[in-house]
Amino acid sequence: xxxxxxxxxxxxxxxxxxxxxxxxxxxxxxxxxxxxxxxxxxxxxxxxxxxxxxxxxxxxxxxxxxxxxxxxxxxxxxxxxxxxxxxxxxxxxxxxxxxxxxxxxxxxxxxxxxxxxxxxxxxxxxxxxxxxxxxxxxxxxxxxxxxxxxxxxxxxxxxxxxxxxxxxxxxxxxxxxxxxxxxxxxxxxxxxxxxxxxxxxxxxxxxxxxxxxxxxxxxxxxxxxxxxxxxxxxxxxxxxxxxxxxxxxxxxxxxxxxxxxxxxxxxxxxxxxxxxxxxxxxxxxxxxxxxxxxxxxxxxxxxxxxxxxxxxxxxxxxxxxxxxxxxxxxxxxxxxxxxxxxxxxxxxxxxxxxxxxxxxxxxxxxxxxxxxxxxxxxxxxxxxxxxxxxxxxxxxxxxxxxxxxxxxxxxxxxxxxxxxxxxxxxxxxxxxxxxxxxxxxxxxxxxxxxxxxxxxxxxxxxxxxxxxxxxxxxxxxxxxxxxxxxxxxxxxxxxxxxxxxxxxxxxxxxxxxxxxxxxxxx
Numbered sequence: 001x002x003x004x005x006x007x008x009x010x011x012x013x014x015x016x017x018x019x020x021x022x023x024x025x026x027x028x029x030x031x032x033x034x035x036x037x038x039x040x041x042x043x044x045x046x047x048x049x050x051x052x053x054x055x056x057x058x059x060x061x062x063x064x065x066x067x068x069x070x071x072x073x074x075x076x077x078x079x080x081x082x083x084x085x086x087x088x089x090x091x092x093x094x095x096x097x098x099x100x101x102x103x104x105x106x107x108x109x110x111x112x113x114x115x116x117x118x119x120x121x122x123x124x125x126x127x128x129x130x131x132x133x134x135x136x137x138x139x140x141x142x143x144x145x146x147x148x149x150x151x152x153x154x155x156x157x158x159x160x161x162x163x164x165x166x167x168x169x170x171x172x173x174x175x176x177x178x179x180x181x182x183x184x185x186x187x188x189x190x191x192x193x194x195x196x197x198x199x200x201x202x203x204x205x206x207x208x209x210x211x212x213x214x215x216x217x218x219x220x221x222x223x224x225x226x227x228x229x230x231x232x233x234x235x236x237x238x239x240x241x242x243x244x245x246x247x248x249x250x251x252x253x254x255x256x257x258x259x260x261x262x263x264x265x266x267x268x269x270x271x272x273x274x275x276x277x278x279x280x281x282x283x284x285x286x287x288x289x290x291x292x293x294x295x296x297x298x299x300x301x302x303x304x305x306x307x308x309x310x311x312x313x314x315x316x317x318x319x320x321x322x323x324x325x326x327x328x329x330x331x332x333x334x335x336x337x338x339x340x341x342x343x344x345x346x347x348x349x350x351x352x353x354x355x356x357x358x359x360x361x362x363x364x365x366x367x368x369x370x371x372x373x374x375x376x377x378x379x380x381x382x383x384x385x386x387x388x389x390x391x392x393x394x395x396x397x398x399x400x401x402x403x404x405x406x407x408x409x410x411x412x413x414x415x416x417x418x419x420x421x422x423x424x425x426x427x428x429x430x431x432x433x434x435x436x437x438x439x440x441x442x443x444x445x446x447x448x449x450x451x452x453x454x455x456x457x458x459x460x461x462x463x464x465x466x467x468x469x470x471x472x473x474x475x476x477x478x479x480x481x482x483x484x485x486x487x488x489x490x491x492x493x494x495x496x497x498x499x500x501x502x503x504x505x506x507x508x509x510x511x512x513x514x515x516x517x518x519x520x521x522x
Contacts, residue, residue: 062133110141
């Protein structure tokens with residue numbers, strides 16, 4: 001039997017006792033789906049690699065293999081990333097403060113799952129897992145499909161969640177339990193797609209596996225493992241909070257894939273609206289949903305799926321300055337962005353194409369200057385020495401951008417999640433627990449999101465504005481600035497050093513024809 005209200009859904013085993021004989025237990029579970037090619041285990045492994053001792057033969061050999069591979073396309077989730085806001089939220093989610101609380105982290109599409117560590121390593125995570133050391137999957141990170149794709153990560157999320165639920169139930173040592181499972185679900189990029197699909201298909205009893213690439217993507221398919229304990233007679237599941245960082249689905253089930261076919265596929269975008277296929281609308285049993293959207297993202301292969309189906313009663317969409325990974329995190333501490341997209345060695349800026357759509361972001365050099373993407377002295381000649389020690393004049397061609405801005409979306413999401421209080425309409429003892437909201441590790445949250453210090457004062461001023469009011473909105477179906485002149489100046493003050501320009505002349509990163517983002521109604 002299944003019961004539904006507009007905030008909760010549940011099911012029972014076939015041989016359930018009467019409700020009066022059941023003792024309730026409420027478990028809170030945080031489920032965190034990371035973004036494409038984002039994997040906290042791989043980041044930890046790469047950062048700690050130089051300290052791996054030869055006595056750790058397996059780890060040492062894995063790191064040597066990774067380090068010796070000079071192909072820039074390989075091991076990107078290790079070498080070209082930092083921890084995302086999803087990984088940071090996973091660390092902050094306080095399972096000690098919330099009763100019967102568990103959490104699971106699912107690595108991003110395109111990356112391999114971690115392995116269990118037999119002993120504590122310098123690169124071990126608090127959950128006892130370590131990086132597999134395996135390279136990223138071309139199909140997984142380019143098309144979001146296959147054994148490391150979106151559906152595969154949903155299946156893994158279901159498995160990990162039930163694993164943790166079973167551990168918790170076994171520790172309670174009671175019989176005739178009614179399980180109330182309260183979910184807090186977060187996701188970034190294709191991980192936000194996985195989070196939405198996971199939530200929408202939670203308790204569906206049957207989905208054609210041809211639709212899900214033969215992956216078991218519903219939590220219902222894992223519940224038999226819980227009932228097999230003989231302890232649980234009834235399971236009620238509700239989603240308290242759904243936190244999304246810039247949902248991008250970009251899903252294609254093509255299975256024959258190689259670098260050459262990827263180049264051909266991405267000569268134009270191989271992606272369309274995936275809302276129906278992946279079930280990305282927000283179901284009525286989600287208590288509250290917040291999505292943070294990147295105002296400066298307009299790559300053709302990075303279309304946004306909004307949360308229109310949640311309406312304003314349960315859903316809030318906050319559009320923030322920045323590119324896709326400015327919002328979800330994951331950029332390296334600093335990135336080098338080549339401004340001129342045409343090839344060739346040049347001695348004078350006038351020798352380079354600088355006209356309309358010729359520079360980074362598919363903008364002109366003048367637009368980059370006017371938009372404060374480049375510092376005021378960008379065009380000034382630079383004196384340097386050539387390899388023979390002779391004085392030469394050169395010109396800038398790279399901008400350095402730091403990843404500090406991503407602390408702002410992390411802070412905003414954390415605050416909104418903590419302040420959301422949901423009371424289920426379905427009467428249950430879980431109401432009291434659910435209504436208290438999400439609890440973070442306060443010291444970790446404050447330290448990770450801190451913008452103290454004079455050097456970060458412009459970021460702090462912008463955060464204060466973004467926390468207080470919207471500065472971007474939808475106008476005629478497009479993302480537009482709706483703030484005042486003071487708000488605009490605060491955005492410009494951080495652009496030069498902290499906001500990335502993601503659109504560039506590389507496979508999969510081309511801009512749309514009008515530099516406007518593709519938006520799908522979800």
